[in-house]
Amino acid sequence: xxxxxxxxxxxxxxxxxxxxxxxxxxxxxxxxxxxxxxxxxxxxxxxxxxxxxxxxxxxxxxxxxxxxxxxxxxxxxxxxxxxxxxxxxxxxxxxxxxxxxxxxxxxxxxxxxxxxxxxxxxxxxxxxxxxxxxxxxxxxxxxxxxxxxxxxxxxxxxxxxxxxxxxxxxxxxxxxxxxxxxxxxxxxxxxxxxxxxxxxxxxxxxxxxxx
Amino acid sequence: xxxxxxxxxxxxxxxxxxxxxxxxxxxxxxxxxxxxxxxxxxxxxxxxxxxxxxxxxxxxxxxxxxxxxxxxxxxxxxxxxxxxxxxxxxxxxxxxxxxxxxxxxxxxxxxxxxxxxxxxxxxxxxxxxxxxxxxxxxxxxxxxxxxxxxxxxxxxxxxxxxxxxxxxxxxxxxxxxxxxxxxxxxxxxxxxxxxxxxxxxxxxxxxxxxx
Numbered sequence: 001x002x003x004x005x006x007x008x009x010x011x012x013x014x015x016x017x018x019x020x021x022x023x024x025x026x027x028x029x030x031x032x033x034x035x036x037x038x039x040x041x042x043x044x045x046x047x048x049x050x051x052x053x054x055x056x057x058x059x060x061x062x063x064x065x066x067x068x069x070x071x072x073x074x075x076x077x078x079x080x081x082x083x084x085x086x087x088x089x090x091x092x093x094x095x096x097x098x099x100x101x102x103x104x105x106x107x108x109x110x111x112x113x114x115x116x117x118x119x120x121x122x123x124x125x126x127x128x129x130x131x132x133x134x135x136x137x138x139x140x141x142x143x144x145x146x147x148x149x150x151x152x153x154x155x156x157x158x159x160x161x162x163x164x165x166x167x168x169x170x171x172x173x174x175x176x177x178x179x180x181x182x183x184x185x186x187x188x189x190x191x192x193x194x195x196x197x198x199x200x201x202x203x204x205x206x207x208x209x210x211x
Numbered sequence: 212x213x214x215x216x217x218x219x220x221x222x223x224x225x226x227x228x229x230x231x232x233x234x235x236x237x238x239x240x241x242x243x244x245x246x247x248x249x250x251x252x253x254x255x256x257x258x259x260x261x262x263x264x265x266x267x268x269x270x271x272x273x274x275x276x277x278x279x280x281x282x283x284x285x286x287x288x289x290x291x292x293x294x295x296x297x298x299x300x301x302x303x304x305x306x307x308x309x310x311x312x313x314x315x316x317x318x319x320x321x322x323x324x325x326x327x328x329x330x331x332x333x334x335x336x337x338x339x340x341x342x343x344x345x346x347x348x349x350x351x352x353x354x355x356x357x358x359x360x361x362x363x364x365x366x367x368x369x370x371x372x373x374x375x376x377x378x379x380x381x382x383x384x385x386x387x388x389x390x391x392x393x394x395x396x397x398x399x400x401x402x403x404x405x406x407x408x409x410x411x412x413x414x415x416x417x418x419x420x421x422x
Contacts, residue, residue, distance in 0.1 A: 010380075012419075013395040013401065014225045030400070045266030170223075172383075174403035174419060176395050184224040184387050189241070192223065192385035194415055206415050208223075208385060 002142055004135065006149040006156050007065040009034040009203075011177040015207060016153045019179030023081050026094070028180045034173050037203045048100045057200040066167055070100050070145025071138035073131075074108040075155035079124065089125055091166035092116060093124065101150070104141040106134040131158050153181040160187040165210050168192070172204040213353055215346065217360040217367050218276040218380035220245040220414075222388040227364045230390030235291050239391045239419070245384050248414045249273060259311045268411040276380055279358025282349035283312050284342075286366035287320040288334065303327060304335065312361070315352040317345040319366055342369050364392040370396040376421050379403070383415040 010016050011034060019026030038044045042053035043063040053059065070095045080094030093099070096119075102121035106123070113126040124167040127134040140149045170183075186211050191211030222245060229239030230394050238245070249255045253264035254274040264270065291305030305311070306329075319359035320337050327335040338345040351357045360370050370376045379392075402422030409416040 013393075022334060120375075131257055172417070174405055176398055176401055176403075178397075183222075186389075188389075189225075190387055192387075194385055194410065194413070197410035197415055199405065199410075199417075202405070204405055204408055204415070204417050206383070 002070070002139055002144065003146045003147050003166045004164055004166040005065075005129070005169070006147065006151075006160070006165060007171065008151055008153075008156060008183065009038065009171040009173050010183050011173055011175050011180075013176045014180065014183055015177040015180040015185050016151065017181040018177045021180065026077060026080070028177070030175070030177060031180060033175050034177075037171070037200075038175065049098065053195045054195070057198055058203060058205075059171075061198050061205045066148075068145050069103055069148045070142025071104045072148045072150045073106045073107065073108065073134050073138050073155060073159075074150040075152050076107060078112075078151045078155070079105075079107040079109070092118070095122075098122075099185070104138070105150070106133055106138050131155075131162060131164070135159075135164060153185070156183060157185055157187050160184070160190055160210070163190070163210075167207065167209055169205065169207045172206060174202070174204075212357065213281070213350055214357045214377045214401045215360065215370070215375055216276075216357055216378040216380070217362075217370070217376060217406045218382065219364075219367060219394065220249065220382040220384050221361055221385055221394050222386050222391075224387045224389065225394055226388040226391040227362065227394050228392040237288060237291070239385070239388070242340045242391060243388050245358055245388075248382070248384065248411075250272075260309065268409055269414060269416075272380075272382070272409050272411070273414045277359075279356050280314055281353025281357045282317065283359045284317045284319065284345050284349050284366060284370075285361040286363050287318060287322075289362045289366070290316075290318045290320070303329070306333075315349070316361070317349050320343055324420065340367075342373060342375070346370070346375060364394045364396070367394060368396055368398050371395070371421070374401070374421075378418065378420055380416065380418045383417060385413070385415075388417055 018031035040056045041059035043059040045053035072154040098119040100124040104123050106125050106127050112128050116124040192208040195209050196207040229242035232239040252270035253266045254270040256264035309330040310333040316333050317336050317338050319339050323339050324337040403419040407418040
């Protein structure tokens with residue numbers, strides 16, 4: 001059965017991007033440090049078409065999190081506004097001609113646009129009628145597989161607040177960002193149960209089920 | 212050798228007390244849920260002069276965290292302003308005639324006051340000349356044992372910001388408080404390394420060393 005899941009790297013003070021984010025610097029100050037651990041893993045590198053990387057606990061966690069994903073949903077800022085700010089039909093997002101998603105991706109936006117088919121199995125669909133509609137479309141595309149809320153903070157927070165998330169896996173990175181994009185903001189009082197903890201050397205992975 | 216340590220229960224969104232704290236309600240809205248897990252442990256109950264409680268991972272973590280403590284430091288709000296707001300010499304804090312600390316306790320405050328000797332080994336010392344002075348006095352009292360920064364958020368944040376903490380043990384409670392007393396605020400960019408993770412059923416305990 002389809003699960004609606006999310007997994008994201010979060011600083012110890014609860015941010016998924018650092019302060020002073022801009023279109024040119026979407027991770028904000030020091031925000032790239034949230035992802036130092038993942039770009040060293042074998043599984044992430046394989047997914048992004050790169051060689052090498054480390055096997056082990058971190059890599060296994062990423063592997064499991066990305067497994068059985070049939071469709072993804074992301075916020076507009078994760079798809080990526082162009083540096084100038086305005087979208088046009090030539091802009092294909094941050095992720096290049098062969099994005100690492102390899103599934104249908106539903107982008108939450110206010111700007112209607114035709115679907116954009118990329119190399120490697122990713123097709124971007126631009127959804128202008130809200131998170132429930134995006135989830136409905138993603139579920140239909142995913143079939144028996146899972147729907148991943150890919151990010152960023154705002155998209156995940158909206159699905160959490162609406163009670164639509166089944167599972168949230170946090171990669172707790174031991175850094176303090178002091179500002180930026182706050183996870184778990186405006187989400188009400190969700191019922192969370194930790195069901196799996198993986199203590200990797202640099203990052204603590206905690207998987208929560210939503211009640 | 213003396214270590215300067217702290218351990219505290221924190222919500223998944225980084226608060227150690229809920230919103231709308233008042234002198235009558237120092238834990239704020241829903242803040243008492245941060246401590247549900249600990250008051251069920253055998254070790255906490257013993258320390259607070261109560262019987263019963265559960266053994267197991269949570270109890271063992273509390274036991275280890277409270278072991279070898281020779282002196283403690285706390286903020287004024289943890290000692291406890293009286294409900295009316297003003298201190299007088301009759302006010303003996305939140306913690307009753309026999310407080311659970313059983314060591315010298317250095318209270319960070321702007322109000323000078325004579326030391327207050329309580330039953331059971333706790334003596335409150337009121338320190339008006341800053342966190343370094345309090346730590347110096349606590350170190351002297353602790354001898355070879357450790358100094359515990361008992362709380363709350365502000366006291367811990369100040370010691371973190373000053374680079375004076377050796378170890379921070381977080382009891383990560385899977386609740387979202389949405390506001391309140393924020394841990395890790397204004398602490399700069401401390402170097403933290405997770406050195407121990409205990410995955411108890413309801414709470415995830417992560418011990419960090421400060422670099």
